[in-house]
Amino acid sequence: MDELRQAIKDAVDAGITNYKGLSAAIKKNHAYxxxxxxxxxxxxxxxxxxxLIRDIISRGPGPQTAPSSGRQTAFKPIITPGSELVGARDFPIFAAAQGGEGHVIITFDPVEMVKRPAILEGVRDAYGVLLTGSSMEPAYWPGDMALVHPHLPPARDSDVVLFHVPPHNEAEAIIKRLTSFNDSEWRLKQYNPAMEFTESRVEWSICHRVVGKYNAR
Structure with a gap:
């Protein structure tokens, strides 16, 4: 038993295990x-x-035997491969050209295909828009990419893309903050210059939710 006592003491001093953890492993009180x-x-x-104790000492730290408090052990991070953070390169990016009255013209011919962001993994018809203009600064700067989920319902205090008609080859759009809405109107906000205004839901019948963005590259 003296040899075992010394082996336990050496393992604890080395930070391999601790007395409390070994006691718990053999189902005894913490000081046993x-x-x-x-x-x-x-x-x-x-x-x-x-x-059991000899086996724990020989295997080193494990789930039963956390290192002694106060002793630092090597940090062993779990690294998530980049391939698991984004999907396949099948996410279309469309360009927006400045139109009149703060509107943009979005051309639905992809200018680039990029890795699909995890937030839009598996979302049919999801897309990104390269933004132009300054009406939404500082939330969005020219060159930022809005990530759009076309199937989420309208939601107050969310950023949206409104279209006159369903997007096809190209479409006139408004990219603003949706503050509220009712059966007949959207209430929208922009930041530069700061203003709130309403638009008819009959004229702007298509509402797509912006769920994130990539900063300008």
């Missing part, structure tokens, strides 16, 4: 193993407990 090592109580461990 420490008393065994430092006070000789009990004089001997059961064969099953001795075997």
């Amino acid at each position: 193993v420490q008393q065994f090592v430092e006070r000789g109580t009990p004089r001997e461990l059961k064969e099953r407990d001795e075997r």
Whole structure:
């Protein structure tokens, strides 16, 4: 037993395990193993407990035996491969040209296909828009990319893309903050210059939600 006591003491001093963890592993009170090592109580461990403790010491740190508090151990990060953060390169990016009265003309002929962001993984017809103009600064700067979910319902205090007609080859659009709406109107906000205004839901019948953005590259 003296050899086992010394082996336990050496493992604890090295930060491989701790007394509390070893006691828990053999289903004893938290001070049981420490008393065994430092006070000789009990004089001997059961064969099953001795075997388990020797096995834990030989294997090093494990789920049963967290390192002693106060001792620093090497940080072992779990690295998520980049391939799991984004999907396939099948996400279309469309260009927006400045139109009149703060409107943009979005041409639905992709200027680029990029890795699909995780937030839009599996979303049919999702797309990105390269923004132009300054009416939404500082939320969006020219060259930022809005990430658009075309199937989410309108939601207050969200950014949206409104269309006159369903997007096809190209369409006139408004990219603004949706503050509220009713059966007949959208209430919208822009930041530069700061203003709020309403638009008819009959004229702007298509509403797509912006769910994120990429900063200008």
